[in-house]
Amino acid sequence: MIRVIKIGGAIVDDEAVLVSTLTALAPFAPFILIHGGGRVATDLARQLGIQQTMVNGRRVTDADTLKVVVQTYAGLINKTIVARLQALGVNTIGLTGADLDVVRAHRRAVGEVDYGFVGDVDDVRRDVLQQFLSKGQSIVLAPITHDGAGTLLNTNADTLASAVASALGKDAELVFLFEHAGVLRDVRDTTSTIPSLSRYQASRLIADGILTDGMLPKLEAAFAAAEAGVTQVRITRYDTPDAGTQILGEQTL
């Protein structure tokens, strides 16, 4: 079973949390770790005077912003994690989607919003992932993809994690690690974790206004993976990877 682990921005932003999370993951190597960007890209853009626009929780990526996210996600964050894992004895390679063409995407069509250099995933090369995993080499994947025509693209890390786990199907477990205990009935009550959630249950909680905002894209990514046959999908806090909320695919109903 291959663990595909998404770590969110709050983990990336806090060095102590990052190191303790990586230390806890080390015994499960080889794994695939997909990281978000955290505040690093936003901070760098602000320092450079590049205006940032968020729509529905997604970053509009103009040419200057693309440079910023490639620098921070594929450069600083990815390689910092790789070096930390090497120090923990986890032999690791850091990748973007462009490396060995592992994740091919296309630039999102302009609709009501022009997201700029944002990539929607077309294809994940399972054979390339296996090339490393079969040798015991772990993978750290930055949320940067490419279009095959020379252009790098910014892809949401939750979506990317879902696509990678889905490409591995029943051979994979997918865990989203973030700062909350799971999907909560009440974000102010850390004990209100929903133990398991089907798409039908989620749709009712959304209709009732209980699930809102930033959780919706993550939930969509989680359900997509569960419905693609990923063995187990879980959303949980970084220090309790086996607790949290289990996401049920249609086949588990």
Added chain:
Amino acid sequence: MIRVIKIGGAIVDDEAVLVSTLTALAPFAPFILIHGGGRVATDLARQLGIQQTMVNGRRVTDADTLKVVVQTYAGLINKTIVARLQALGVNTIGLTGADLDVVRAHRRAVGEVDYGFVGDVDDVRRDVLQQFLSKGQSIVLAPITHDGAGTLLNTNADTLASAVASALGKDAELVFLFEHAGVLRDVRDTTSTIPSLSRYQASRLIADGILTDGMLPKLEAAFAAAEAGVTQVRITRYDTPDAGTQILGEQTL
């Protein structure tokens, strides 16, 4: 024969030159390409107000500068080249020394100068390079290494290219591509290329003040590779890879 190609900052800085250089290299894949940083890191550091200090043509790398070079070398430049090569049909992986532990280094001891987070190479993993090359996968290596204890280090790209070629020995050719026609007797005369150069000849040209400045670290890197048994070592202009100056090792005297 594996081509190890170092491309200098002037190539990285000019998108048209970069693309034409990569296009000319494509038929020789799989190869190992090692890139410098060009002005990108210096420009980013200036924009961020991080003071840059150069000593003997080497960048003093404090903690903030390390972040800048990791972002620009391992992030923006490395992944831009990878995506461009993919578009040319060259299946490529971008690496730093931390990835799969391919280049281990140690932080340079503080002598008259404290270079900060600058790494001197200890070990190049030939088996890791071969893992890719044997599958026809080219490698783009950023001049960032690690110490195995979690710290990334800034390593001179000429030195890194020399170390990588030396690890491959007689199976490798090493070409330094830059903006000049080769090692010149007179930097103002582009027709003054020295066709071949031994260490003894170079020492006389240095004593006579004919070879100076920025050429000396590159020459040292080139001689080290030639003396380590690399089959051919050449310093030449990016658009004439088979011309320029051939560097002679002791064994070719």
